[in-house]
Amino acid sequence: MREPDQPLQIAVLRLDPDLPLPAYAHHGDAGADLVTAVDVTLAPGERVLVPTGVALALPEGYVALVHPRSGLAARHGLSIVNTPGTIDAGYRGEIKVLLINHDVHESIELHRGDRVAQLVVQRYERAHFVAVDELPESDRGAGGYGSTGGFGPRETPASREEGPQ
Numbered sequence: 001m002r003e004p005d006q007p008l009q010i011a012v013l014r015l016d017p018d019l020p021l022p023a024y025a026h027h028g029d030a031g032a033d034l035v036t037a038v039d040v041t042l043a044p045g046e047r048v049l050v051p052t053g054v055a056l057a058l059p060e061g062y063v064a065l066v067h068p069r070s071g072l073a074a075r076h077g078l079s080i081v082n083t084p085g086t087i088d089a090g091y092r093g094e095i096k097v098l099l100i101n102h103d104v105h106e107s108i109e110l111h112r113g114d115r116v117a118q119l120v121v122q123r124y125e126r127a128h129f130v131a132v133d134e135l136p137e138s139d140r141g142a143g144g145y146g147s148t149g150g151f152g153p154r155e156t157p158a159s160r161e162e163g164p165q
């Protein structure tokens with residue numbers, strides 16, 4: 001059993017030994033930075049799947065989520081299409097990041113070794129989904145998507161008819 005103050009150990013296979021392991025920039029950070037293993041230029045609106053040079057063996061009961069970095073998002077419009085990406089505990093392949101350039105005017109040039117994403121390791125529960133005829137009542141009920149005020153989503157006529165009443 002791990003002591004509460006002991007860090008969780010995660011085995012990392014360096015597929016590209018010249019690249020760093022995922023690393024936290026500061027004590028207390030939730031995200032460990034991941035780098036691109038390749039040089040890549042993303043045209044405005046373009047998406048590219050980039051390798052990171054690392055593969056993990058997460059312990060059972062843990063997931064790693066691939067998040068964008070806010071600085072690159074704010075400065076250049078760089079994000080991740082499927083944010084956050086889900087790295088399953090059983091996945092042994094190379095972690096790849098599906099980068100996207102949201103800037104409508106400028107290309108983004110990335111170089112091998114640039115920190116392009118961050119990995120957040122979390123515990124998760126494996127659920128047993130049980131079909132029922134009725135759900136227990138709650139305060140919120142079926143209200144969502146702006147039901148407490150502010151803006152709701154644009155809806156298609158079909159989703160308005162089919163959505164929860």
Ligand SMILES: O=c1ccn([C@H]2C[C@H](O)[C@@H](COP(=O)(O)OP(=O)(O)OP(=O)(O)O)O2)c(=O)[nH]1
Nearest residue numbers: 066082084085086087088091094095096097098
């Ligand atoms: O940003 C990501 C997301 C996923 N993966 C890897 C690890 C993950 O365990 C696997 C499958 O991801 P996911 O379940 O999100 O994709 P899928 O489209 O459902 O593929 P699959 O049918 O393989 O589950 O792909 C990455 O390397 N990077």
Ligand SMILES: [Mg+2]
Nearest residue numbers: 086087088091
């Ligand atoms: Mg899947």
